[in-house]
Amino acid sequence: MEDRKVDILNKDGKITTLFYMLGFLLAGVLIWGAIGWGIDNWLGHNNYFLIGGVVLGIGSSLYLAWLRFGRK
Template sequence: MRAMSEQERRPESDGRDFADAAWSVPSYLLSGILVWGGLGWLLAKWSGVHAFIPIGVILGAVLAVYLVYLKYGR
């Protein structure tokens, strides 16, 4: 009995994996910026300290890049 190679074990993907990654990476980045920026905007509106908006946007971008790294970078 012979061992199967890596290419034989994996089914053909016809480029769908790349297309999924191409759509999910910008989606992670955009949603992280919008969600955390929105939370920063709400905190700024509630507290009157407008520094929360850029902090939320930057935090959202950093966390989104970290999620992309966890999913695709390893």
């Protein structure tokens, strides 16, 4: 089942994979950045959590992209 999924997503070569990965990156940065920004506003304005959230978002979206397209 998992193979079929990966197969569908990779069907038309690299361009759609690229769009998927861009979507993941955008989603990761937005959601974890927003959570970090919220914590910053709650605790006081020092922006450390915002930076941490963005980094975490990039990391998790790359991990997700690897799960979807890189893993065998």
